[in-house]
Amino acid sequence: MNITTLLLTVVSTTLVYSAPMIFTALGGTFSERSGIVNVGLEGIMVMGAFSSVVFNLFTADIFGAATPWFGLLAGGLVGVLFSLMHAVATINWRTDHIISGTVLNLMAPALGVYLTKLIFAGKGQTDIIKQPLANVTIPGLSDIPFIGPIFFRNTSLVAYLGVFVAIFAWWVLKYTRFGLRLRSVGEHPEAADSVGISVYKYRYMGVMLSGLLGGIGGAIMAESITLNFSVSTIVGQGFMSLAAMIFGKWNPIGAMGAAIFFGFAQSLAIIGKYIPVIANIPNVWFTLAPYLITIIVLVAFIGKSQAPAADGSTFVKSR
Amino acid sequence: MRIKNLRFGNLWISVTSVILGMLVGAIIMLLSGFNPIENYVSLFTGAVGSPNAIGEVLREATPLILTGLGFAVANSAGFFNIGLAGQALAGWLASVTFALAFPHAPGFILLPGAILAGAIAGALWSGIAGFLRAYFGASEVITTIMLNYVALYATNAIVKGFLAKGDGDYSPTIPVQARLRTPFLEHLTQNSTFHWGILVSLAAVVVVWWLMKKTTLGFEIRAVGMNEDASRYAGMSTKRTIISAMLISGCLAGLGGAMEGLGNFQNIIVNTALPSIGFDGMSVSLLATGSPVGIVLAALLFGMLKIGGLNISIASTTPPEIVDIVIAAVIFFVGANYLIRYLSVKLRRHPRQPEAVASDTQPEAAVAERAAQAEEEGEDTK
Structure with a gap:
């Protein structure tokens, strides 16, 4: 395997594995910037993965090659609905944010498998989807010498979409009225409230955005990597996205960069055996690598990142 | 006004939550075309209808009491230990490995040794998270989850690579003198998997109650959980307290895993997912709001739901996952x-x-x- 092919494999596999976590980490950023801790991202991803697979299986004949993209939307919408449970519990009903997020994580696999068994006559996992999110070669860009073949040939389009969404999210949070208000309710809800900003409204929007993006993230995972839904479709990617968000200092661009790094860690299990220096390491270490790297990164960078000031607290409007 | 952590509760909150959670389950069953009343009746008869069923419920509750206590101890220190599953797996692996390593040792050495090995392994595994939290401030919610997956895949690799015979997916059965299941108990409960581990669990309930209410360490753990800064100001070593709480928590979870290894399975298998006693133990503890006696009751309830839930899918086509949905809904209302x-x-x-x-x-x-x-x-x- 020559160097270009090796780099092509490394880059495209990394992007495939980063895409779900880019979207989910961005979702987490919106939620936490509004002051709601969301450890339920894992559960939101599970519901997104489930609904996109079901949508894909049932509508592949109608939408053809566009099915997986509609599937992402389906996953996102179900993610929004599912995240409302977290929103109402933490914003209105004063539930501890970690407990409520954990309920999402408990509920999602149970509900997903329950519905799978209901829809597919008792089977605990779905069939393989017929229309996956396939890798594409971007015309024009792929003709650039050296860089073109590595970055734009047979690559993950949805990961590039994620990069654009991250830049857009950064712009939204930094420069728009919506972003400023969202951040203000996460930093100092009383001050925001005193100038007439509805803390509840913006926190709902933050959590629902995390549901949308987390659902899309789960849908990408299912439609480009596992290609079906079962209880082991999402195995810790939601929590890794959360770690990516912390590693990225609650900044969309940073979260995206961290998600790509974690994507690389996950892709080691696939590409490790092609990289000459580490090819002889037993496979189990590659499986463990993303989890161990997450811990190391978290420990190494935790002191340098600062959560939004009101993150994890419940705001009660005084009368 | 800004508030944080509303975690107080009492008996009627727990009871109301259980009722509301079962109501949610009933609505979901109705919407998917099943008869909730029939299903709850077959759940109940499946849980207490025969000596065998009761034995199975008690066996199911045994590790849940231990993991529930483990979660409660960590939670008293303000720690959300969701790594119970990984710690239990570490305990399961260590206890079975110990029992297999000394096949000719007498039972009075082998059995306590194997249980102890499980407890130590669980404590070491959670101690990592405690250490990282105390010295680096790393969120235990993420580190313990990551350690869960590390435990899952590492254990599977060890079972497949070292313990299993040939290409098998499970270790040999442990020697008879290390087993917690005995012919006497099997005879008593119509060949259920009920085992003596229930005594370990009940002993742990007493020890944890004594530890948390009557010792300096227990007081310090609770103080740190209520206000870390104030505890430090009062001269307590918060780092040491956090690590101690996590060690005790993991030790209990490891014991829970040892109960699965020495009692329920009597070997160790390649697991496709994390053992459910971890997250169920957390739910037990949240439902019981941390009280040791409440944990016993909640563990029995969850044992009934889990074992009775199997009967639901025998009596009708309802998927048994409905029980996990009910459990999640119950915890939603507790929260x-x-x-x-x-x-x-x-x-x-x-x-x-x-x-x-x-x-x-x-x-x-x-x-x-x-x-x-x-x-x-x-x-x-x-």
Whole structure:
């Protein structure tokens, strides 16, 4: 395997594995910037993965090659609905944010498998989807010498979409009225409230955005990597996205960069055996690598990142 | 006003949550075309209908008591240990490995040794997370989850690579003198998998109660959980307390895993997913709001739900996952206990006159009641 092919494999596999976590980490950023801790991202991803697979299986004949993209939307919408449970519990009903997020994580696999068994006559996992999110070669860009073949040939389009969404999210949070208000309710809800900003409204929007993006993230995972839904479709990617968000200092661009790094860690299990220096390491270490790297990164960078000031607290409007 | 952590609760909150959770389960069953009443009846008969069923429920509750206690100890220190599953797996692996390593040792050495090995392995595994939290401030929610997956895949690799014979997916069965299941108990409960581990669990309940209420360490753990800064100011070593709490928590989870290894399975298998005793133990502890006696009751309830749930899918085509949905819904309502308190105030036509003595002894309840009343008044003025 020559160097270009090796780099092509490394880059495209990394992007495939980063895409779900880019979207989910961005979702987490919106939620936490509004002051709601969301450890339920894992559960939101599970519901997104489930609904996109079901949508894909049932509508592949109608939408053809566009099915997986509609599937992402389906996953996102179900993610929004599912995240409302977290929103109402933490914003209105004063539930501890970690407990409520954990309920999402408990509920999602149970509900997903329950519905799978209901829809597919008792089977605990779905069939393989017929229309996956396939890798594409971007015309024009792929003709650039050296860089073109590595970055734009047979690559993950949805990961590039994620990069654009991250830049857009950064712009939204930094420069728009919506972003400023969202951040203000996460930093100092009383001050925001005193100038007439509805803390509840913006926190709902933050959590629902995390549901949308987390659902899309789960849908990408299912439609480009596992290609079906079962209880082991999402195995810790939601929590890794959360770690990516912390590693990225609650900044969309940073979260995206961290998600790509974690994507690389996950892709080691696939590409490790092609990289000459580490090819002889037993496979189990590659499986463990993303989890161990997450811990190391978290420990190494935790002191340098600062959560939004009101993150994890419940705001009660005084009368 | 900004508030954090509303974690107080009492018996009627737990009971209401269970009822509401089962109601949610019933609605989901109705919507998917199943008969909830029939299903709950077959759940009940499946859980207590025969000596075998009761034996299975007690066997199911045994590790849940231990993991539930483990979660409670860590939670008292302000720690959300969701790594119970990985710690239990570490304990399971260590206890079975110990038992297999000394096949000719007498039972009175082998059995306690294997149980101890499980406890130590669980403690070491959670100690990592405790150490990282105490010295680096790394969120235990993420580190323990990551350690769960590390434990899962590492254990599987060890079982496949070292313990299994040939290409198998499971280790050999442990020697007979290391087993917690005995012919006497099997005879007593019509060949159920009930085992002596229940005694270990009940002993742990007493020890944890004593530790948390009667010892300096228990006091320090609770103090750090309530206010870390104040505890440090009072001269306690918060780092040492956090690590101790995590070690005890993991030790209990490891014991839970050892119960699975020495009692339920009597070997170790390649697991496709994390053992459910981890997250179920957390749910048990949240439902019991940390009280040791409550944990025993909640573990029995969850044992009944789990074992009875198997009967649901025998008697009808309802998927057994409905039980896990009910459990998640129950914990949802335990978390949202403010809602239950608020509604109970609203539903009471003539609110009791606030008693000075009562509000002195139960400041939290009084605050919640006052907040609920304030909201009620606020709505009236609209």
